[in-house]
Ligand SMILES: [Zn+2]
């Protein structure tokens with residue numbers, strides 16, 4: 129599964145005439161391996177040991193490039209200044225733990241349909257919407273009880 133996504137990534141870059149460098153591959157792989165929706169800083173720290181010469185600026189710029197190309201998504205969460213990145217390009221929503229700030233993907237067809245009239249939407253033409261659910265994750269609930 130993951131191998132396929134790396135292969136798809138390489139094919140996509142070739143079609144777009146983007147160089148597939150070791151560093152770009154490492155950045156994409158680090159994002160694929162994480163379900164935490166990491167920040168650019170998190171990814172920088174993850175790959176630093178394997179790529180000691182990589183600069184923070186390269187990681188930031190590469191993630192921005194991937195986002196512009198539609199390979200990954202940038203997501204922002206309330207009360208957080210740094211944007212996070214998401215390797216899941218499929219339509220999905222998010223569960224956010226207000227205590228430990230973990231983010232989980234949430235897919236459900238019912239969330240993809242907005243039961244709102246044009247009037248309720250102030251005549252906005254909706255492009256898309258992402259449902260963001262704030263809550264307390266099971267691990268934090270257990271800590272609370274302990
Ligand atoms: Zn939590």
Ligand SMILES: [Zn+2]
Nearest residue numbers: 214216232233
């Ligand atoms: Zn996500």
